[in-house]
Amino acid sequence: MTAFLEYGVLQPDEAQQVIKVEAQCFVSSLDRGQVYFDRIGQENFRVVRQGTRVAGSLALIPLGQWWQGKRVPMTGVASVGVSPEYRGTGVAITLMQQMLCELSEQEMPLSVLYPATQRLYRKAGYEQAGTRNSWSVRMAEIQITDRSLPIYPIEPIEAESFKVLQQHYAQRTNGNLDRSPLLWQEILETTGSEPLYAYQIGEPDQPQGYLIFQQHRSAGETILRVQDWAILSAPAGRTLWTLLADHRSMIDKVRWRGALLDPLTLLLPEQSPEMKDSDRWLMRIINVRSALEKRGYPIGVAAELHLEIQDDLLPINTGKFILTVSQGQGEVSSGGRGDMKLSIRGLSPLYSGLFTPSQLQAIGFLDGTESAINAATQIFAGPSPWLPDFF
Template identity: 35%
Template sequence: METTSGDYGQPRDEQELAAAAEVMQQSYAMSAADALAWAQRVGRDDLRLLRHDGQVVGTLVYMKMGQWYGGRSVPTVGVGGVGVHPVYRGHGTATTLMTHLLRDARATGAPLSTLYPATQPLYRRVGYEQAGARYEYRVQVPSLSFHERPLSLRAIEARDEAAITECYQRTARSRQGWLDRGAYVWSRVRTPRDGQAHGYLVEGTSGVEGYLYVVRKQLQGWKQELLLSDFVANTREAALRLWSFLGDHQSLATEAVWFGGGDEPLLRMLKEQTYSVKLHMHWMIRVLDVATALQARGWPAGFSGTLHLEVEDELFPENHGRFVLEVSDGEARVRRGGEGRMAMNVRTLSSLYTGFMSAEALRTMGAFVRVDDASVRTAMALFSGPPPSIRDMF
């Protein structure tokens, strides 16, 4: 029953969509109704199946989006909802499914693929590696004693969608790794699965300066928890108004909860450390196209440097071999050849690419096949920047 090959593609009809929902149901302990609703919400365009002898044995959600690196949006294929029919587990099905997915994604021209791992060995086998973090913040609402209301606040309406997107982009483009959201991820923000979200925005002279989406989760008794599927402020005035809005819930709400990186600037405005920051998960990326990925991202302005790389990639021969990376004033050029002074597998390149692990840390852990001191110093400067993070779960 080995599924080392298989027929991969989008659902062909409603019957296959229902079969995919059944795999999701058994993989994620969902009700049949919830699993079918999930499959229908994703739709045929963004669902991928693996078939064996005509039966659907594996599923995943395929998301076209981007990630911000160095102020530029790099196309990536997000992967979620990976599931395998229980009968076909332990037979290489998930590895086969992911191999098909990666070839499919590379063929579209996307240089990266991004996911949250339920299990790391599977994804490491096909070239993914840890590349950033997602943190959970919990703030005690009764401690929010903000009384300034410098901006007006109102409920978000359908006509605000473009302005909200632009407001998010102004913050996201400066945060290493944050998503350049596609339709699927925006739907997770506006219509999360764990309840109904209500959106509120704040406006200044330049338009929308901040917003949040909140799901009010009922706790024991009359108390509630405020789950923020998004919380963005581009100015201090916007942050003050949104904090005061959350503080207005103090008679009923215990905590406000949201997600982001380890360097959340909104926490700096709190009078006391009446909050907790906890690692939620490390996410992983897979470099699909070495040259395109390096050329697509932004680099430190005013700095020039050259790295002679050598990459090992068992899945994509196009990535295998030597490359010269030349960076100057925020732009990169990549060409074949060079001396291969910094040699690594494609997984090590993932951690280096995002800045999640420094070249010195990777050398300490023996992640390079070979490397010299000069290359480490250059890589430390080139791949510097804010710690990579993602706000969204997908």
């Protein structure tokens, strides 16, 4: 059946087919599917079709991702769905491989997605590269009172009020996004039953953070759900906790998205926060040279790493490369000794820093000389990669 599949951009008369398949795959309503489709835009959907029938589809979301303070262009992949009658016939892997070939032609450095199943995406060269974590703490356990910074409500609640602060915050982490309008819409979406609230931390002309949240009542308890936040200073962090704690008379718990080891929790008096869930997202290095050169590196590290990479789908990535790092910049040239050997899948958790080179070698994801392991450890050092956003 796969021999008759054609890959391409979604055509206008195929839109309803895609919306129906997406609704069935993700247990959603057609109305919700239409809203999501309109937000992403028809031009960002790709399909494989058999004749006039859409067999499978996905959405491409243009984004940027911050790595050691540098923005690397990245394409988020979402809504990968296959119609039930085509499942198990190779439609999904055909769709993914053809999409990656398209992005390779555009010299896109990276792609990231959230997997429903890892096996499919690993076949296409994706691998675990970071986390998305949900934390919870009871209001009574915050016990911080610091009002050194003023707090101002933000009205109207629009993305433009937060973008600059969010960018400054995201640049300090690894893996956070330069968000698209679609993701801001998802964050700021609200209903009449659960209004959205937003506050700026710091003086109007010198903001040091913000907090966006909703309040939810369920199963006998009330939850303050943080939709988004950014903190740029220690006083702003303490003020954030104070603002949250001031809701304790009516709110039982606060929930938020944070790093796997969230530094904000270090401000609390006890180890009271609980991790509610933790998922891992997958990354695919689409263009090795571009991905390594656009990424930032620790200032003060001067090192050279000789790589030998195997990519069964994208031949441009197969071969020997020399990564030379100095003053936070990376430069890639062809050739070298191939002191560190790995597949394109193994490169993702090394690139992101999800695991150390020694850990990756211990589980067989790469093989390197002692000097190569030491060089890679310096080059890819940094905070644990995470994402607050889902797509």
